Amino acid sequence: MHALRWPVVLFDLDGTVLDTVELIRASHEYALREVLGQAPSDAEIMAGIGTPLMEQMEKFSPENAEELFHTYRRWNHANTARLIRRYDGMEELLIELENEGARLGIVTSKMKDAVDLAWDALPSPIVWDVIITTEDTPVHKPHPAPVLKALERLDATPEQAVYIGDSPFDLQSANAAGCAAIGVTWGVFNRETLAAENPLAVVDTPAELLEVLAG
Ligand SMILES: [Mg+2]
Structure with a gap:
């Protein structure tokens, strides 16, 4: 493989490195039914995925956000090991990038305890150079702060880095x-939603991602 186009490769976690999509959807559905008595459509539930959990709950119901938040986290943590999945080809991609000498990071809106729980269920195939969670910055994606915090920890410039994710945020x-x-x-x-944000590329498989990263 050719040298990598960027020496720093940052990833979103949920829906990008780990398949937590059904876990997240089901956790929301449980919490919304339990606290509000009914859940909105899957499309409404999924629209806020990728932003911090409390922000999502405040959108569903400001007065019940706290209870929704705790109900979600209880169910989510109890069901992480059962519902979390790997993506085909992702582990191979990460190992390849590590072997090529890339510095690798996670930038997620998730809280640290939930990230640790995910790695407990599906141990990471590589050692991450940096992991930024919701506790690390006062503001969150789509704000640049979490990505900039990862670069700061790595002593890297934005030009040296690429950030890869499944959401417009x-x-x-x-x-x-x-x-x-x-x-x-x-x-x-979907592709259309992602393409609207003017990314460098939108890819459908980890193999295709590797091609872009290798330039
Ligand atoms: Mg995501």
């Missing part, structure tokens, strides 16, 4: 941070 965050943005279609959002 990921691509907005990358664009605002001044690094390259790549959308992936195997998570929550």
